[in-house]
Amino acid sequence: MIHYPYENFYAMLERVTEENPSKRVIFIDDKSFSYQSFLENVDRFARALELIGISKGERIALICPNGIEFVQSVFAISKLGAITVPLNTMLKNEEYRYILGDCGAKILITASKFAKEVRNLSETVETIEHTIWIDQAPIEDSQHLVLDEILSDHLHTHRPSPAKLDDTAVIFYTSGTTGHPKGAMISNRNLFSNLVGAKERFDLCSSDRFIVYLPMFHSFTFSIMVMLPFFTRSSFVIIPSILPFSNIIKQTLLKRVTIFMGVPDIYNALIRAKLPWYFLWFNSIRCFISGGSALSEDTLNRFRSTFKRATMLEGYGLSECSPAVAINPLEKQKTLSVGLPLYGYEVKIVNDEMLELPIGEAGELIVRGDCVMQGYLNNPDATAETIQNGWLRTGDIAKVDKEGYIYIVDRIKDLIISKGINIYPRQIEEQMMLLPQIKLAAVIGMNDPHSGEVPIAFVELEEGYEDTTQAFIKSQLKEHLAAFKIPKTITVVESLPKTATGKVLKRVLKQGLN
Structure with a gap:
């Protein structure tokens, strides 16, 4: 307990x-x-x-x-x-x-x-x-x-x-795959359980110093970068903007940062950057922590060869779990694994009937513990669908090895993660179909070396609008959607692949990208 x-x-x-x-x-x-x-x-x-x-x-x-x-x-x-x-x-x-x-x-x-x-x-x-x-x-x-x-x-x-400990402290609005964003209600207990687990996993002490440059509104930044230093009686450096990136490097060195947290996009940028020799020699970083999406094996290997005195730890989480669920331990990391569950948390890999699967077999990852949110604000149906008998269904496909290390295989949902930020296709599709020119739209994620994923769209046009351009559609969307949600490409097709009931087969669209 x-x-x-x-x-x-x-x-x-x-x-x-x-x-x-x-x-x-x-x-x-x-x-x-x-x-x-x-x-x-x-x-x-x-x-x-x-x-x-x-x-x-x-x-x-x-x-x-x-x-x-x-x-x-x-x-x-x-x-x-x-x-x-x-x-x-x-x-x-x-x-x-x-x-x-x-x-x-x-x-x-x-x-x-x-x-x-x-x-x-x-x-x-x-x-x-x-x-x-x-x-x-x-x-x-x-x-x-x-x-x-x-x-x-x-x-x-x-x-x-x-x-009180079980009062709601924070509501993180999280992107789903359908409808509007949902408010994940996080109690003080939920968030403190993350801090207890992270302190133990990273072996943190009062002399550690964090750097905060990722947006504070994000659950990962909020919990593990902002609140954790207070819990461990540590300190942190606030960077108002991620640009210029050189300032993050400068402040990391000058302020003697020991804990550096980021998302794959940041670490890919660090590997590509021409870091000065004195930064590599004199930085105080002992631990790099990565979340949001998976690092490639190539990036991990290059990172370890560049920063020989620091340890790179990959982790996994979601807003509904306050957000951290698992992180690799300092004493033993496994490439491509997101590590072991934090202290006090349980995970299982289950099939569609919520029955636990054997070690090494892929299925849905479910989580139980004090990290699990109280529920979705004003949405009891979505809460009941997501939390069953105390277990939170993540919607992610994963497997575990015999030592309990978790490997994320794929996502069940259509969620797109771009630079660590969740994007849900349904909202973009609905906005696109408000345009008189568009009959039907489907948005999927495409792998991108800089962002992890970017949204791309396929559309059927209404009769008489065959000359509608990609640029015009984007210009209309910019009035209603954040820039990171605008599809990178919009492809006009005669007919989207559908089931007998008219549901768009997104897997067919994704197969066409390979």
């Missing part, structure tokens, strides 16, 4: 600050924050949120860049017992409208760089009472507030309602 030393994120921060008040926890550009100064900033923000009416159980959405404000928000929200809803900063206005309406967000915290897509959300989503801008407000009225102007001089809330 896992022992949990804290009930919520804020309680963790308070305890760590009592023990390490002057230690630097966050580095960003030329600034740094001690645990004590960070806690004081959190307390001021929590008081400001309380004064505008936030109480326990209410949802606060974040559309924020990587920065101190994102992290402060999460802990301030936790202090009030409210729920953080971190959102992908690359979405479009109508995508935000759906998610904010679905979760019933009361407050939106955002930045002026996203003004084009978010500025009218407080008017179009009826539950939103205020938009808090972390820098400057493009609109000045009672609904739009500037963070610096609302921060209170008082450090403590009047009526703190601390969240």
Whole structure:
């Protein structure tokens, strides 16, 4: 049974600050924050949120860049017992409208760089009472507030309602293969179970230093890159933007980063980059961790020959599991394996009837343990389909060897993973078929050396629109979909392959790519 030393994120921060008040926890550009100064900033923000009416159980959405404000928000929200809803900063206005309406967000915290897509959300989503801008407000009225102007001089809330271990702490909106994104409800227990397992697996200590350059809204970054350093009394370096990539290399060296986490796209870039000799000689990295999708054997081999003093550990997870499920141990890694389950978690490989399969046989990977989400917000049917008798069905095909190491073979679902970000084809297809020119659309993933996968589309055109171009369709989609969801290619076909009932045979389309 896992022992949990804290009930919520804020309680963790308070305890760590009592023990390490002057230690630097966050580095960003030329600034740094001690645990004590960070806690004081959190307390001021929590008081400001309380004064505008936030109480326990209410949802606060974040559309924020990587920065101190994102992290402060999460802990301030936790202090009030409210729920953080971190959102992908690359979405479009109508995508935000759906998610904010679905979760019933009361407050939106955002930045002026996203003004084009978010500025009218407080008017179009009826539950939103205020938009808090972390820098400057493009609109000045009672609904739009500037963070610096609302921060209170008082450090403590009047009526703190601390969240309990089994209260929902975060809602991660995760891409599925059909319909709209679903909100995976993650409790404090769920997320702390990940932190307990990761601390043990990576043998972390207070002298470790992480680097955070991947988007903080992503469940992997949120849990393993942002919250884990607080749990281990460590520190981390925030990189506001992934570009220029040379800055990540520079900060890794100058700030003496020991734990470097990324996705295959980043590691492929590192291998291709002409790294200066002094970086290879003087970096402090002891452990590289990869998630999101599988690294190729060639990349793994080249990486190990380049960084001889560090260990590369591949892992596996999904938002519904808070998110980490398995990671290779430091003492023994297996190429192409995502490793062993974290402490306290169980996995099985099962057939369609949920019966366990023999060692080495491929089937669906299912997971049980404190990492399994509470369910999908407002979607009991999807929850019942995904969680059965306490086991979460991942939709991924995998196998295990006799030592329990997990190997991901394929995905049952049509999910596309591009640069570690999930893309669900159904949303793109539905948007395409809103165009009068398109009769039917099918979107699948195509392997890409830089992104892992990219979406591509096949379409049937309506009669009379035979001269519709790929460029025109893309231009129409850009008004409604995030850039990473726009199909790389759009191929017009006379007829898509279908079953007798009219369902498009995507496997036939995928076979045509080989």
